[in-house]
Amino acid sequence: MNQPLRRLATVVIVMFVALMAGATWVQFAQAKDLNADPRNARTLYREFGNARGPIVVQGKAVAESVKVDDPFQYQxxxxxxxxxxxxxxxxxxxNGSTELEYAENDNLTGRSDQLFFTRVRDLLTGRQPEGAAVETTLNRAxxxxxxxxxxxxxxxxVAIEPATGRILALVSTPGYDPNDLASHSSKKASSAYARLRDEDGNPLRSNATRETYPPGSTFKLVTAAAALESGEYDETSEIPAPVRLDLPQSTASIGNFGGGGCGANPITLAQALRVSCNTAFAQLGMDLGDDALREQAQRFGFDDADLTIPMGTATSHFPADANAPQTAQSAIGQFDVAATPLQMxxxxxxxxxxxxxxTPYVVDRVRAADLSVVSETKPSLLSTAVSPGTASALKEMMLGVVxxxxxxxxxxxxxxxxxxxGTAQNAEGQAPHAWFTAFAPADKPQVAVAVIVEHGGSAGNEATGGRVAAPIARAVIEAVLNK
Known part of the structure; x- marks a missing residue:
């Protein structure tokens, strides 16, 4: 074989190898991503051509696929x-999918590895494939x-069952009607998405899990926990509580709500929490130091970027390398402290x-179409936030607040x-956020709850956490306890 033919043969062989490698890469390595690509029309027809599994709350489907007379077959x-x-x-x-529709897509479509044998059975019997049912932990009331x-x-x-992490309620307002986005008309679905995206309050975003806020005085629970865990404080320990606290390295100062005092100076830790004394907790935060506050916050779940429920969540945050004035503000849930309602x-x-x-979770179990249990969430420990003694002391202090x-x-x-x-200052010129977090019954807790009303809601600048958010928390607790 002469030199030109050898070169041509080499080029042809290299091209065949490249073609085989490319085909293998597309068919195997990229197959999952290509199937999941929302632009893949065949994937859409395949998914909508089978009955997607329901999302269930206490035995009732709140999302389900129904038979329709169009090329997609199910809506x-x-x-x-x-x-x-x-x-x-x-x-x-x-517009794709979000929240449980996204996080549990493999189960809902029946493509999960856990449903392999169900798919094989459907193939052999000629049974119409169906997705699995996702049963949630939510309490309807x-x-x-x-x-x-x-x-x-x-x-x-957000309401949680403390002993298990089961999420009993998860609400964000303003909400929206997902039916508008489920339309098989591309024009109508796109129009609905654009309208919701541009609405005030961004209904498409979950305020409960995907938005962080300054937690205000609800964060004093974390500061109090750090103090008790240090071993240098107990409920009766006295802390300076001036009407205004001048901050070191700064011309700034911190005052109390309403501009007054806290009833005593010095004040006990328990009393400071009961009346939500800013100056006492700001001083306490500086005495403890930012490292102690950060470590305590992280034991409660702050700065955990991997938390899913299984939907993704925004990361609650305690600032790094805070100086003394910043630490004072952080100790009362201001400066750069940020928390989701789920976190609180x-x-x-x-x-x-x-x-x-x-570990908080919202999916209780997954059932195949034949009602067999495919998977079930078992409660798991995320962290030990505080010792039992500290938890007991904090409980008694929180009882005094109510x-x-x-x-x-x-x-x-x-x-x-x-x-x-909690009453949290936020953007300049905006009314404060109203917060409340609680649990009950104190002797045998069945529910823990956090409530935020942005910018004080209907009360505006007159809002406080006690006035605006606490009654909502009370109603949720009563619903769980069937009071």
Whole structure:
């Protein structure tokens, strides 16, 4: 063979190898991504051509696929869509999917590895493939109480069962109707998405899990926990509580709500929490130092970028390398401290559970179409936030907040409620956010809850956590306890 032919043969062989390698890469390495690409029309027809599994709340489907007379064959239908939108999310032919519709897509479509034998059975028997049912942990009454409590105010509510981490309520307002996005008309679905994306309050974003806020005085629970865990403080320890606290290295100062004092100076740690004394906790934060506050916050779940429930969540944050004035502000939940409502519910849940923070989750179990259980979530320990002794001390202090402090609006006859209010400054010129977090019954906790009403809701600048958020938390607790 002469030189030109050898070169040509080499080129042809190299081209064949490249072609085989490219085909192998596309068919195997990229197959999953290509199948998941929303531009892949065949994937859309395949998914909509089979019955997608339902999302279930206490035995009732709140999202299900119904038979329709069009090329897609099945369309997603949502019951009480606005009520559950922060949990179900949406499933759309042009806008993709969100929340559980996204996080549990493999189960809902039946493509999960756990459903392999179900797929084989359907293939051999000629049975129409169906996705698995995703059963949630939600309590219908608690969800409704949270939604109605928020009303037309922007905000969020999260309720957790402290001993397990089961999420009993997860509400974000404003919500939206996922049915508008489930339309098989690309034009209608796109128009609905654009409208919701541009609406005030961004209904498509879950305030409960995907938005962080300054937690304000609810963060004083973390500061108090750090103090108790240090071994240098107990509930009776006295802390300076001036009317105004001048901050070192700065011309700034911190005052108390309303501009007055805290009833005593010095003040005990328990009393400081009961009346939510800013100057006492700011001084306490500087005495403890930013490292101690950060480490304590992280034990409660702050700075955990990997937390899923299984939907993704925003990362709650405690600032790094804060100087003394910044640490003082951080100790009262201001400066760059940021928390989701889920995070603040986790703080109360850990205290309620003797210091043990359980991993929060919203999917209870997954069932195949034949009702066999494919998977079931088992409660798991996320971290030990505080010792049992510290948790007990914090519980007693939180009881004082509701019994005779800033959180009396959360009182429930015959039930001991432990709570903490918060009124968080945010953007300049905006009314403060109103917060409340609590758990009950204090002696045998069944529910921990966090509520935020953005910019004080209907109360505006007159809002406080005790006035605006505490009654919503009370309603959710009563719903869980069936009071």
């Amino acid at each position: 997603r239908r949502y019951s009480d869509g606005e009520l559950y939108s922060a949990v179900t999310g949406f499933y759309s032919i042009v 608690a969800q409704k109480a949270a939604f109605e409590g928020l009303g037309d105010q922007e905000g969020a509510v 519910a986790m703080v109360s849940a850990a205290i309620a559970n003797g210091g043990r923070l359980m 019994e005779s402090g800033t959180g009396t609006a959360a009182k429930i006859s015959g039930v001991q409620v432990a709570g903490k209010t």
